[in-house]
Amino acid sequence: MQELTFKVQRYLPGKDRKPYMQQFTVPLHKGMTVLDGLIYIKENIDNTLSFRSSCRMGICGSCGMLINNFPMLACHTPVEELGTDRIEVRSLTNFPVIRDLVADLGLLFEKHKSIKPYIVSPEREEAEGPTTELLQSAEALENYMQFAYCVKCGLCMAACPTVATDDLFLGPQSLGQTYRYCADTRDTGAKERFHEADSRHGIWLCHLAGACSEACPKGVDPALAIQLLKRAMVASSLRLKRGKQTAPIAPALTEIKPKIEAPEFTVK
């Protein structure tokens, strides 16, 4: 049976002074992913190996790690695609390490929270308990749909050269999501988000390296979102653009008829 060599980063704070690499030999099987290899190591060789994973299908964004020096989702990376039998796995760059391959994504979520990643409504009561429905056209949906695929895995932040030097920089994830919500016709929070993105460590520190878009496993293209956001912010600053079209309120339903009559209960 063909075998793979996994070189995995190990680090236990309090015990190890700095991260080191440990080598494991893992049998190769058809369709195997890097995550499968790590699970094999944990189940059969060393159960102290720590890594984060959940859905195993590239949806939850938990298993982001540096695989052969490129940020990738371990569950979304078939070992055959790497074109080598030596696989080096480290925790995500630009994030502190909690243990082994587990990166501390706290800062990512803090930055994400700061840009109000939700639909902002002018009326608080309506936002918390909506009584009406807003209509959104397919064209309006297309304006932001691509950017709504973000799973907050942190790969774009790990790839970003600006985050590497300035950890206060909002980063591609938050800035991409700033555009995603500002482009939504149901939202009225653009002004507040522009203010956040216009900070000293905000959007203008992006040098358009494009590493974020290359790393994104969901095709979100944060670099494009950042460029569109820059354009929107310049237009807003120079008052060149009229306010965006807002989604109209759907007419209230006057009568609701069930499509199929419910059958009578057979037991009284």
Place this chain on the structure above:
Amino acid sequence: MSETRLKILQYITGIVLFFYVGAHLIVSHLSGGEPAAWESVAERASSSLWLAFYILLLIFGLYHGIYGLRTIIIELLPRLPAKVVDWTLVTVGVAIFIYAAYIPISAF
């Protein structure tokens, strides 16, 4: 001033400098004759049009350069206090402007 407006000024000065530096290169190196000779320099220095040209070139160049330096400092030393960085750069910029503007003005 907001960061967006500072950046817009950076874009504008960048575009203006492209033409300004182009004109400067043409005059200094491609227009033939002896543009760097004392007579040529003195002739340009006595022209109010050239004085305005050089002062504006200085203003645009200084803003563009110092804003770029500020971006590098913010990125490489993110925890330096904002006011310290900004006021230091403004002071350096004003000092360079006074010294550099003095030369063509005194020759005028």
